[in-house]
Amino acid sequence: MDQNLQGARASYVALSVFVALWILAPSAVRRFNREAFVEFQAPALHLLGKSRDLATFWEKKSRSVEEMVAAGRDLARVNAALEIQVNKFEDIRRENVRLREITHYNVPAEYMSVVARVAARDSSSWWQRIVIRKGRKDGIRPGAPVVFGNTVVGRVTAVHLTTSEVDLVTSPGFRCTAYLEGDDQNHIVLVNGVASNSLGAAKARVSVIPRDYSLLAGGQPTRVFTTGMGGVFPSRLILGYLDGGTYATQVGNFKESLLVPSRDLYNLQEVSVLVPLHQNPGEALMQGEDFQ
């Protein structure tokens, strides 16, 4: 028999044996393999992100001194206004703590904010993700909410040594409870990402909207807020806006709508990861072996 054909057959047999071993191998082996290849690529991602930062730096450096002085002056004014607001919120916080102590109300989760630069964006029909340049070394844990200002960006799904992967609000794996603006009875609705099947921007689905809920008058976009339930996201963060109208589900008991993220999630340069100071039960679940 031809030596080439014999060699090919032997290779196919060896591959079949390896596939069987691979399937039977403990999941720790596969995880180690995945982690090794992620860490191999991490320096390149950091380099890429830093080159972008450098490009931005030189772009800003090329601006005139007058422009910078004007920007500095505007910033100083904004800072002064914010300082007054910070003092006001500190008073409200103290009052809030006092009232909670009196009523023995549950203390909401506290978070440590870690600012991270976006290294890469990755999306397909099956997921929408970003990779950030902070990881386990910086205290980031799986399940931590990711925000930009008061807007929810997504949730950390995988943490590596120096990088982390964040599932965006529009990613099919994302789920969260929410309130709708203008709903006085505070009905809870569900927000979950949907598989993207068009060339347009990805959206999420808002379901379990009560039948009697009506959109805001005057064609104003209806905002969707987090509830703070479940202990993952702090309450009253903006998830996005309802896209157009609502439509009845097939069963007809509830209505559904689409959610448009309030920011362009694919143009973010920097995000904040809110790492809970104390591990919550949901986070513990996410550290299971099957989660990735």
Add this chain to the structure above:
Amino acid sequence: MGWAWLILLLATYPWLLGADLASDTLASSSLVFFITGTCLIAPCRRLKRWQAVLFAACLGFLFEARRPIPDGALALCLVAMAIFLSSNRPLMRNTPGMLRVAAIVNVGACLIWFVASSYASPAAAGDLAWHLSLQLLLAGVVGTTGLLPVALTQNAVMDRLNVPPAPDRP
């Protein structure tokens, strides 16, 4: 040279990173700039079979590492492709043959990746035929147009490493 496949992988990595960057700019359209299959063609012409297999496995694992797809799904399929290609080198004897094989391998690998992703995703697969067609079309175009620059880089590296030119038999 035994380590030629590893050096070749390092030389190919900038192309993979470039494809990731291009996917980054296409992120809002949910299309991925898939080039992994194309990177397999030139090494399968010149490397020994075992080297091509290792190269293909690492190529697949590099793509899988940052994406939520079942471990080894793409890598092991690429290995099977590498075995086939390195056993049928006459298919890639000339440039038109290489271009044809590059398009087929890239589209095939892209299809495997897409199906493997659906297995790991909680989303339903309905209504994705249109998107899959677009993704495969893009993979075919990228596979064909990207072959020449990628193969040029890889051939230059293999020449420097004194890898013998493509033989008819492995």
